[in-house]
Every structure is written in C-alpha cells, then in structure tokens.
C-alpha cells in the first residue's frame with residue numbers, strides 16, 4: 070500500500086526520469102558485464118562489437134553490406150548429426166520467423182526439412198531433367214534472337230530468368246515465364262537486390278516486416294518500388310499455393326502427384342500439421358523461389374565472366390554472408406580461446422581463400438569447398454543448382470562460344486560488374502552495374 074501511494078505521489082516527469090535512470094543503470098551494468106565478465110571477454114576483436122549488436126547493424130545497413138581460420142569451418146558446420154541451432158537474432162533477417170531457413174532449433178529444423186528433402190535428391194532432380202532442358206532450349210532460342218539482332222544481351226538477367234522459371238515450375242507446376250519476357254524481366258534483379266538489402270535491417274528491427282505489410286501497396290510502391298513488387302510476387306506465390314491446396318481439398322491429388330511438383334508432393338506428405346498451414350507453406354515458397362533463383366544465377370554470371378575474360382576459373386562464392394550457428398551442447402577451442410556452448414558463431418565462404426585450389430594437393434582440400442555450406446543445414450537445392458550450372462555452362466561453350474572461343478564477347482563489362490561489392494546475404498556487384506553484358510557473333 071505504502072509503495073503504491075509513494076508511486077502515485079510522483080509526477081509524470083519524475084516517473085519518466087526514474088524509468089530513464091533505471092534504463093541507464095541497466096545499460097551501464099550490461100556494458101560492464103559484456104566487457105569484463107562475459108565468458109567471451111578474452112576473445113580478440115573490437116570492444117564495440119562486444120558491447121552491442123548495433124556494431125553489425127552499422128556495417129550491414131549503414132555501410133550497405135561492405136565488408137579465420139578456414140579449418141574451423143568443418144568443426145562448426147561439418148557434420149549433419151551434430152546439433153546446430155541458428156542464432157535467433159540473425160534468423161530474423163528472413164522476415165518469416167517460421168520458415169525452414171529461419172528455424173532456430175535444430176530438432177524442429179530437422180523435422181521441417183524431412184518432407185521437402187526428397188524433392189531435392191538426385192533421383193528427384195533426374196525427374197526434373199526434362200523441365201531443365203525445356204528452359205535451356207528457350208534460353209538458347211532467346212540467345213539466338215539476340216545473335217540475329219546483334220544487340221547485347223545481359224546474361225545475368227537471362228540466367229536469373231532461367232533459374233526462376235525452373236524453380237517456379239518445379240515448385241508449383243507453373244513457371245513465371247521470365248525467359249519469354251522482353252529482355253528477361255530485368256526488374257527482377259533490382260527487386261532481389263532491394264529485398265536482400267532490406268533483410269539486413271530486419272535483424273535489428275524485426276517488427277519492420279509486419280509494419281511494411283500493413284502499409285498499402287500503392288504507398289510502398291512510391292517509396293520502395295522493389296519491396297512493393299516483392300510483396301506482389303509473394304501474393305503470386307500465395308495464390309499458386311492456394312490453387313494446389315484447393316486441388317487437395319477437391320480430392321484431385323493422388324499419391325502419384327508426389328512425382329510432379331514440390332508443393333503437390335508436400336501437400337500429400339505426412340508433414341507435421343504446423344508445416345501444412347498456409348503461412349508456413351507461403352514462407353517456404355518464398356525461400357525456395359528466391360534461393361533457387363539468385364544463387365545459381367550468381368554462380369553462372371561469375372563463372373561465365375571469368376571464362377570470357379580469360380582470367381582462369383575462379384570459385385564463385387555461394388552465399389557471402391556469415392551463416393550463424395549455435396552449438397547448444399558443445400564448446401570449441403579456436404586459436405587457444407574457448408567458446409562456450411550456446412554462443413552464436415558465424416563464418417563466411419568468402420573468407421576461405423580461393424588460391425587453395427591451385428596449390429599442389431588440392432584434392433585433399435575438398436573440405437574447403439563450402440559454397441553450399443555443410444551439415445544439417447546444407448543447401449537443399451545443391452544438386453538442382455549443380456545440374457543447372459553444368460547444363461548452362463556447357464551449352465554456352467558448345468553453342469555460343471565457337472571453336473575459336475570468339476562467338477561471345479564481353480560488351481562494356483569489366484571485373485567491377487562481377488566482383489562482389491555488397492553482402493546483402495546474397496552477394497552483389499556494385500549497385501550501379503549494368504550487369505554481365507555480352508554480344509553474340
């Protein structure tokens with residue numbers, strides 16, 4: 070009683086002042102703990118980074134993603150059987166808290182991955198082979214049109230159209246038709262860049278995803294057209310999933326449907342009820358479409374440039390971002406320092422030097438090939454991506470480069486149009502680049 074009288078006797082100003090003082094004291098105590106008493110205090114690195122996650126925000130959001138020990142990669146990510154959570158704070162970047170790629174807990178992730186994994190096995194990819202070949206034929210026909218017109222073609226847009234058409238057809242049974250679109254729907258690329266960049270903001274401000282969804286699309290269109298366009302695409306994914314769900318409701322799906330598309334099969338699987346909700350299926354659809362499009366297209370663009378520029382084959386880093394993992398039950402020793410269980414740790418494939426591949430004994434160094442990462446969260450689409458890459462590159466060389474290698478020439482494209490300048494989770498070249506442009510002779 071006495072306390073409540075004491076509180077009600079205070080003015081609003083005094084209450085606010087008190088709350089501010091308490092917050093300040095808490096901040097100071099937290100800073101002292103993080104700098105002097107935290108188990109990682111002795112670990113080298115900037116003190117500011119030990120103090121606050123806003124340090125990461127500064128480099129990722131303000132500096133726009135500009136930017137170890139490679140043997141530790143194996144230890145941290147290596148085995149699919151060792152428990153690895155994701156770091157909740159950084160998993161917020163994916164916008165949807167409840168989708169496969171953003172799942173924090175190891176066991177829930179394992180349960181969620183199981184019903185989707187069969188659609189990415191080598192046997193499944195063999196069944197998708199005719200789809201991949203169909204789009205390769207369209208890509209080649211379109212390149213033939215460019216050759217006939219003498220106009221330069223922006224290959225990275227063509228590659229994005231190719232990979233996106235394949236994954237949308239394989240996921241839902243209906244491709245988005247970007248390969249047939251005029252100049253390969255060039256808006257798709259800035260859209261992916263915009264959304265990738267925005268994902269960095271979500272880590273620090275997770276409420277932003279929902280807030281943006283509540284703003285009318287026309288308003289978002291004025292401020293951030295690429296984000297509005299992405300929301301439109303998400304609605305497209307939603308309606309494609311709803312169609313498949315309706316087919317299931319109407320009893321039109323049979324177990325045979327398992328053979329056709331990811332979603333037809335998934336809906337007929339024994340997946341956990343919480344992974345059959347429209348929200349979950351929608352989040353998964355967004356991951357599959359974006360992961361299936363941009364990564365492989367980036368690989369194709371980088372490799373094609375280095376082949377054309379004749380500067381030798383160089384590894385195209387998969388995802389550049391530092392992928393966080395938390396080992397809930399294991400501690401690690403790195404460089405003489407102990408990292409206790411439960412500590413978020415991250416590494417980037419970009420930090421693994423490519424020169425390693427040129428040294429003698431490179432065969433033993435296969436463990437450094439980490440484009441698809443490793444362990445329980447290894448890229449689901451790695452085999453699909455590999456097949457797309459092999460088909461496309463061999464077709465480029467056989468059909469378009471000519472016996473003397475002069476059938477395709479770079480057009481106003483330099484290394485700056487390809488070299489990574491921004492880490493928006495996905496890697497991007499400088500933002501004013503016009504892409505990898507070539508002329509077919």
Ligand code: HEM
Nearest residue numbers: 169170360361364365368387388392441442448449450454
């Ligand atoms: C060269 C091409 C590709 C590269 C380098 C690549 C790389 C990666 C990496 C590094 C991850 C781990 C992300 C993390 O830990 O947060 C990942 C996850 C994933 N990738 Fe790929 N990817 C490629 C192609 C594809 C394709 C074609 C698909 C097809 C849909 C795909 C679907 C996925 C999915 C669904 C995940 C999430 C897996 C999970 O959380 O269990 N990727 N990818």
